[in-house]
Amino acid sequence: MARIELRNIQRKWGEFWGVRDVNLAIEDREFLVLLGPSGCGKTTTMRMIAGLEEPTEGEIVMDGEVVNGVDARDRDVAMVFQGYALYPNMTVYENIRFPLRMRRIPPSEHDARVRRAAEMVELSEFLDRKPAALSGGQRQRAALARAIVREPYVFLMDEPLSNLDAKLRQQMRVQIKYIQRKLQITTVYVTHDQIEAMTLADRIVVMKAGAIQQIGTPDQIYHDPANTFVAGFIGSPPMNLVAGRLEGGTFSAEGIRVDGLPDRLGGDVVIGIRPEDCTVADEGHLSAEVFGLEPTGDVTYLTLRAGDKLIEVKADRSYRVPLGSGATVAFDPARIYLFDAATGERLR
């Protein structure tokens, strides 16, 4: 069992709020991702779980026991750092073995456990090397092996993939998820990359400026965003957000007019529409100048300029149009999200 609860967690540095009012329950064996832009408090939250940082206020509870004030070395958490943090003076083997030595695990078990962990991350051939002689991906895997070797109470991963190239990142994502499922260890994973969050998480916690914006499964976060921040942060390219006025079920902004929206709402609103819910058509809601066209092979991203707003549209892979010409786009009214213009909160 490994259930972690954060109750009213605050972290202040002088007048600066690093983390405020975080309430969160991490379930046993769950893969939880803390997602947000840099400076949103996600790493601080994780460091407080690790015990590397003490909350200014609030309680951290592990299996019903408050662990505030318990030193990092006594919490039995394993962490994978962004910079890998391997011990440069030791070989990979010694690196992986280090936590076993420090935790007084009988030396007779060491060799088997180190080799099993190394095998799990496909690092068996490199055990004699020092970290300096490894590639970035291998270092990352060595750090991962060091974390899994002692089968800790909880895994913490602080942007472990951000120093890898795109292809390697995709491979490591799959591997990390596989290992987590196999070992069934509660995992907290910090990232600013929404694709990592979507692909890895059982649940995502979206954070901004030290506060939680939304907690939910990847599907909930994607299809049912709580506010404009979440809507604009998730998705690649992200959701189009256009401010305008809603009256009698009709939304109007510069160059855009959409009918058929709920007529019980009104006033200044922001509408959100995902690029994949827009289609290029002869007749539609928006006609504007083509500002950009990015063919990627399997899909073509079309950028339209309406007033000072840029609208992203996912078009067919064969769609081509010269820059500066005009295009017309239709939205699926059922897939339009409405947000309050002042607060950014979702209107339902």
Added chain:
Amino acid sequence: MPKAGTEEASDLDPSARGVAKAAPQQPARTRFRRRNRRLKRWFPYLLVAPAVIYLMLITLYPGVFAITQSFYKVKFGPWRPIGFANYARLLGDYQFLGALWNTFLIGSISLALQCVIALTLAFHTYRDPWIRGWRIVFLVPMLFMPSAVAFLYKLAFLDARVFSDILIRLGLIEHNLAIQSSTWLSRAVLILADVWQWTPFLFIIFVAALQGQDEEVEEAARLDGASWFQIFWNISLPMMRPVIVVALTLRAIDITTMFANVFIITKGGPAFGTETISYFIYRTGFRSFDFGYASAASVVMLILTVIVAQTVVKRAFVSARS
């Protein structure tokens, strides 16, 4: 919209347009300056030449002079060539061998103490928010003139017997400590003076080395369950090894040539018990006026120092790299 932005900017910016048009108007002769190759090659040597010439005058010339002199019998009168006789005499001179032994003994004990103390202090202070203050406080002994420190210790332990007095007042001993008549106590005073003055040198270097250590690595080790001491022993110390070796080598060279303290505090006594090589050379040259013999001793010492320093540094760096 970065594309449109930059295009507009360059269209509107008159200076950008001016540069673009002015370039072709330049005579087609050449855009690139060609420098004199010979000058380029010799210029660095030219820059260091004054320092090199100066250094040669004050070190190389006396060095060569001493080596030459070591093959002669020199006592005021004309030089008399005697081949390796001075060196042969050194090998059988119990005072010279004693001085070698004393230098080694005093030097190694003093160095070991300094290293341990400096490491301990550095490890306890390097993440301290007041480290700047600590550094200044610990630096103070190093700022004293060595001869002044020597006189202080002479006063405290020998002439004014401050140390003895304190021990008597505390009731630990009954009579004055006869430091001057005890070889070991005299050596201890020399060691103490050196440790007091030069531990800060090592401390400052060690603090710098520790501060350069990746903090993430320390945090990783903490999460792996290591105590502060285990982090120090398993990670910091091995990583600091090359720095420690270089710093200790520098100190060792300094201690080997220890002179001021011996000259002022003990004068090599009692019974040559604290006579270091430097003091032996001084005594032979400037008291017995046996210049050729003194030069031979200096040459031997120089060779020993170079050999020891070379092997130590080489070893440390090879093993740190592999």
